[in-house]
């Protein structure tokens with residue numbers, strides 16, 4: 001899993017004041033997978049894979065609400081919409 005870094009603004013915990021509970025400022029949002037990706041993810045889980053899934057991104061406190069609003073979409077669609085909010 002990658003360290004926290006906001007998908008939208010690039011904020012990381014290095015940008016925040018030091019101190020405890022910094023990770024709490026970031027939230028992991030899980031977006032949807034298609035059937036094929038879901039099967040692949042389950043196979044990886046069974047093998048104990050510990051990489052960063054493509055449908056999971058970090059968001060800072062400011063952007064997590066926007067991300068959660070797209071959570072039900074397929075991750076590719078959701079991330080495209082988040083990058084282009086005016087459309």
Ligand SMILES: [Zn+2]
Nearest residue numbers: 006009060063
């Ligand atoms: Zn952000």
